[in-house]
Amino acid sequence: MELRFHSPYRGWVTGLLTELGVFFGFLIAMALLALVASWIA
């Protein structure tokens, strides 16, 4: 039988990494929007 240990730290670390991924993705999307807008102008 395989024993698996659940660590609360894993949840915090993956949560933090998910947040950072969302923030970076969002910043890139907003930067592209602003760039397109400035080119149109």
Add this chain to the structure above:
Amino acid sequence: MWVGVRKRELGAIAHYTGLLVASLALVMVVPLVTALLSAEWDPALDYACGIGVAAAFGFLLAQGAPRGAHINRRDALIVTALSWLAGSLVAAVPLALSGHYGSFLDAFFDAISGLTTSGLTLVQDLDHLASAHNMWRHLLHLVGGQGIVVAALSVALGLRGGGAMSLYIAEGRDERIMPNVMNTARFIWFVTAVYVLAGTLVLSVVNMVAGMEIGRSVLHGFWATVACYDTGGFGPTSMNALYYHSPVFEIVTMTLMLAGTLNFNLHADLWRGDRTEIFKNLEARALAINIAILSVAVGLGLAVAGAYATPAEVLRKGLYHLISANSGTGHQTVYASQWATGFGGLAFAAIILAMAFGGMASSTAGGIKALRLGLIVKGVVLRIRESIAPGSAVIRSTYHHLVDVPLTADVLANALMLFTLYTVTYISGAMIGAAYGYPAGDALFESVSATANVGLSTGITAPGMPAGLKIVYILQMWAGRLEFIALFALVASVFAAARRRRAGA
């Protein structure tokens, strides 16, 4: 009916206000140690005095009632309103002693600006301010951003049960993340500790690579992290974020600003493994759409104004200030005078709107808040659907904020009331600024910045500004941070007590 505060209740209010004020004495130990380690003897004396004043004032007030005295919801609102004021008075003592402020009013302005995470400042010769004082200014962001009540709750400063919950709600947080309010406070500090540690580490390396020596790199890294994560905006130099001239610094601090403006409930959901909530949450969607529309406005506005030569520069300046404004941080990489001359009308207006709208509820951000904007838009859509539906049709609407919630008239009325209160305060402050002779646009910018606890400045906020306007901005920062209700409860109770006294006389 207005109900005034009676003598026994007054004792309980003094007791809890005293405990919250006394807790600031504990926080002042950090700048005291910083001063001793940096061999800054005069500032060390300033903080020894500050600790004495905070402890004496706090414990004197705490004698008003026995430990564990009961407080009701109304009293909790009054305690919260008074704590932010009394806390700022005490926090101003070491700043006033530093010799970098023209008067005690200026030091008090900076203390309340720090605690409310606004970031507007009246300090003089900031570039030569002692490390201990810079540490204190940034710690005010940290304590105020988390909430004075949350800070006190997390160390269980004699606050338990329903009274603790009432105080927590009175501070402008309406949601409990954990079943127990004390655990909620500790969770908020835990998330903050992780971000502050990570941010300090990364920014210290960025500063060292840029050529700063190690001790200074770590201090600047910590201060910038706290200022951005707690959406404060103070900086240790007069050039604020422009001092660093680093795109990497700007990307890291923008990420911290976004983390600071995220609702603590969303942090909790993500950290518990639910990765979908952030994409379906009404507040997260409202904030994302708001920033997206304003990004286009800023990009167009800066390009039309022709202030920057390349699209990359437009992007760097535009996005940084938009995120800084929308999150309520107030870090800036332009000189104050450039707002009026370089940004052009459209981008300038977009930044004002970003500040006015603000970040998410239950975060360290200020302003109207994305949740309320989302609810108002949903309400408008609901009204349109009702108006075109057959008379017999029953139209219902729900929104997703952690769980599916029905959109009721009460929810909408609450959102609209706060929208109106913020808007009236923005405009009132702008009219007062204009009455003092400042250009209307600049006065509106500064008024919104103060009320939404942002800290971006067109240069009106300066040591030489009229004392009356300093008091107006102090009131705006205080009212904006407490989302008006605690302040109104305090004023109403004072009037009711005065009326009862007059009737009894």
